[in-house]
Amino acid sequence: MNVASRIAGARVSISGLVKTYQTRDDVDVLALDNIDLTIERGSFVAVVGPSGCGKSTLLSLVAGLVEASDGRIEIDDQHIVNRPHPKIGVVFQSDLLLYWRTVLDNILLPIEIKHLDVKRHIPKAEELLRQVGLKGFGNKYPSELSGGMRQRVAICRALIQEPGLLLMDEPFGALDALTREQMIMDLQEMWTRLGNTVLFITHGIDEAVFLADRVLVMSPRPGRIALDLTIDMPRPRRWSNAHENPGYQGYVRKIREIFEAQGVLVAH
Ligand SMILES: Nc1ncnc2c1ncn2[C@@H]1O[C@H](COP(=O)(O)OP(=O)(O)OP(=O)(O)O)[C@@H](O)[C@H]1O
Secondary structure (H helix, E strand, C coil): CCCCCCCCCCCEEEEEEEEEEECCCCCEEEEEEEEEEEECCCCEEEEECCCCCCHHHHHHHHHCCCCCCEEEEEECCEECCCCCCCCEEEECCCCCCCCCCCHHHHHCHHHHHCCCCHHHHHHHHHHHHHHCCCCCCCCCCHHHCCHHHHHHHHHHHHHCCCCCEEEEECCCCCCCHHHHHHHHHHHHHHHHHHCCEEEEEECCHHHHHHHCCEEEEECCCCECEEEEEECCCCCCCCHHHHCCCHHHHHHHHHHHHHHHHHCCCCCC
16 A cells, blocks of 8 residues: 555535534524535645634534535535545544554554454554654654644544545644644645645634635634635745745735624734
8 A cells, every 4th residue: 555645636515505503502503604615626725714603613514523404515426414424534623642542553543443454554554654754653652742743643544544535623723833834834745745635724824825725714603705715826835935925925915804804803
């Protein structure tokens, strides 16, 4: 099994997606309202929006972890109904590693859960570790690693089954600024190499514009797509000088203007 090979990116098609939660005291909370969205194979789409606008809800719906109230989600033409699609991998803000399992056993967990051949996947897990700069860390326990290293392991765990669609929910939100910067660049490199589709949720306008082919800006709840912005900048992009690029600055300004118009950002 060659993990260095490219992964066929999945296509995501969302139409008329609505999600209403019922709170414990029976109040309806309309989290997402009528989302239409197509994500092309192999593209990197980032979603930014104010806190509580429904970004995580969108990701959970696509992941099949939450049931839609209305509308339809298809991944490679397969309708998602409250059940994860086999072609997805998910990375959350918290690494969610099991502290009693070694790094290698954490990465192999999805294989074990699906009753696949664990032994056959060990070389692939080790290769993934090498690719994220953690060669030789397979026998360590999560408590022996830094936050950034643990998140790299979580990414390996999401990639072990070569997912055509990688869903990332604020994956670098809990990391210090330097580690975050390194992880952003590493993610760009990894995605360029693998070629899978990525749906990336973030609060960070800077990382969204830097990483994505397209940035979706959401409105405050109920979440709707307020702006669908194509980021036309050559790759590989360099974090160290991207901020000086007038194109980059223009995209960031456009997104900030939307947040200012929404009253999410207030200039003093
Ligand atoms: N299980 C739930 N029951 C009731 N309401 C919920 C539930 N989950 C989310 N909500 C509500 O739905 C809305 C959207 O939540 P969601 O977590 O998707 O937002 P978000 O944009 O990811 O927020 P943040 O950026 O702060 O993580 C919020 O108002 C939230 O309170």
